[in-house]
Structures are given as structure tokens and as C-alpha cells.
Amino acid sequence: MLIACADKATSQAELKLVNTIKLKIAEPSGITAYKKHLYIVSDQNGGIYKTTLTGEVVKKIKTNYKDLEGITIIPSSKKIAIVNEAKRSLIYLNLKGKFLNKHKIKGEQETTNSGLEGICFDSSIKRLFAVNEKAPKQLLALNLKGEIKNTYPLNFSKDVSGICFDENSNCLWIISDESSAIYQISKKGKLLKKHKINVEKGEGIVIYKNHMYVVSDSQNTLYVFEMVN
Incomplete structure (x- = not known):
């Protein structure tokens, strides 16, 4: 049974840093x-790296794209x-990296470096959520064709640099590298909770099995947080 993400904090989880791992990913x-x-996707070479939960690379998937700033997987269609x-x-790619199709996401951004910064998938409503970094800072609810709904x-932050869906709370989490913070938000973008973190240029975030994983672009580092209730 799904719990609705109300416009108040639905999770009292605190974040405890339990591991810091240097990645062999640029x-x-x-x-x-x-x-x-x-x-994990690389902004430098456009590669997708499949790793263990401790950051050991087990496979590299090459793509023909650069300036990649977000990644998610649609489990039902793989x-x-x-x-x-x-x-x-x-x-869209298959799990081996073969190109499937591409869609344009409409919207505003002042420069080429202030646009889309992350994407995640909510399987309960079959919807994608993406974030626009700044000018404007926005949460975008998308269908699978990239159409903005x-x-x-x-x-509430200086910028937005990543997003993930939390199936346990049925809410979203976003990260801001300029604010050095992680925020739990509703699916309508309302702030529920803020956590300050000591991570330089945090660019990606995901939750898996009661742990939160954050990647630092400038430090090539994976930070692992335990979500403690």
C-alpha cells in the first residue's frame, strides 16, 4: 500500500555518513x-558505469552523448x-547502452549550463520527475515522452543538482551543490525537510535499501549515508 507524500514531513530519517569511496569515474x-x-553517469565522457554498492566498476556502457546530468532506470521496460x-x-537506452529513442523536454534556461540536472522515475504513477538547475529552479513532472505535465x-536552495524518488516515503529528494544540502520535498515541490551535508559539488543522489548514495562531481567520490529513523 502506498503512503501519500503529504505536504508535511513524512519521514523523520536522519542521515548518517557511513562510507566515503573514491571512484574511478571522471x-x-x-x-x-x-x-x-x-x-553512474559521467559528465566528462558520457559513459554509464555499472558499479557495486561500494563503487567498484563492473561494467562501462559507452554512449554517444556528452553533458549528461541525470540517469534513472524504468524497471518495467528495463x-x-x-x-x-x-x-x-x-x-532512452537499453541496459546494454543501445539507443532506443529521444525526446525534447521543453522549458526555459538562461544558459546551456543551467538546465536539466537530474531525473528519476516514480513507478507508482508511471511518471518521470526532472529538475532544472537554476534560472528558473524548477521541479518538472513529465510523462514518458518527456512532455511536461x-x-x-x-x-529554497541556491541551485538544484540532482533528484531521486523515495518509494518508502513516496516523496522526492533533491540535492543542491551550491547550498551543500539535501532536501526532502513533496511531488508538488513543497519543502518537507532539509539536511546540511559536507559534500563538495554533490551532483547525483539515489536511495536504495535504506541508504542514500551521493556522488561528487569535483571529488570523483561516492558518499554513502545511512537513513536512520
Whole structure:
């Protein structure tokens, strides 16, 4: 049974840093989890790296895209979804990296470096959520074709650099590298809870089995937090 993410804090979890792991991945800019593995995308070379939960690379999936800032997996169709910031593209690949299709995500951004910064999938409503980094800072609710169904302003952080869906609380979490903080929010973008973190340029976030995984772009590092109730 799903619990609705109300406009008040639904989770009292605190974040306890339990591991810091140096990655052999250049400029990790997005992260997701699927079947006991992490999938991390590189902003530098456009590669997707399948790793263990402790960051050991077990497979590299090459793509023909650069400036990738977010990744998620659609479990029912076994598709990888990635987003290109500058071109505002939603790109689907299979799990081996074969191109399937691509969609344009409409919207505003002042520069090529202030656009899409993350994407996640809510299987309960079959909807994608993406974030716009700044100018404007926004939460975007999308269908699977990348069509915007709703937009919500995000005015509580300096920027937005990543997003993930938390099936336990049925809420979203976003990360801001400029604010050095992680925020739990409703699906309408309302702030529920804020956590300050000591992570430089946190660019990607995902929750898996009561742990939160954060990647730092500048430090090439994976931070593992235990979500303690």
C-alpha cells in the first residue's frame, strides 16, 4: 500500500555518513540504483558505469552523448533514461547502452549550463520527475515522452543538482551543490525537510535499501549515508 507524500514531513530519517569511496569515474554527475547495483553517469565522457554498492566498476556502457546530468532506470521496460543538460534531451537506452529513442523536454534556461540536472522515475504513477538547475529552479513532472505535465518552483536552495524518488516515503529528494544540502520535498515541490551535508559539488543522489548514495562531481567520490529513523 502506498503512503501519500503529504505536504508535511513524512519521514523523520536522519542521515548518517557511513562510507566515503573514491571512484574511478571522471566527473560523476548522476546516479541511480537497480538490482543491487549503482549506475553512474559521467559528465566528462558520457559513459554509464555499472558499479557495486561500494563503487567498484563492473561494467562501462559507452554512449554517444556528452553533458549528461541525470540517469534513472524504468524497471518495467528495463530502459535507461538519461538527460542532456544543454540540449534538454531525454534519451532512452537499453541496459546494454543501445539507443532506443529521444525526446525534447521543453522549458526555459538562461544558459546551456543551467538546465536539466537530474531525473528519476516514480513507478507508482508511471511518471518521470526532472529538475532544472537554476534560472528558473524548477521541479518538472513529465510523462514518458518527456512532455511536461506540471512545473513547480523550487525557491529554497541556491541551485538544484540532482533528484531521486523515495518509494518508502513516496516523496522526492533533491540535492543542491551550491547550498551543500539535501532536501526532502513533496511531488508538488513543497519543502518537507532539509539536511546540511559536507559534500563538495554533490551532483547525483539515489536511495536504495535504506541508504542514500551521493556522488561528487569535483571529488570523483561516492558518499554513502545511512537513513536512520
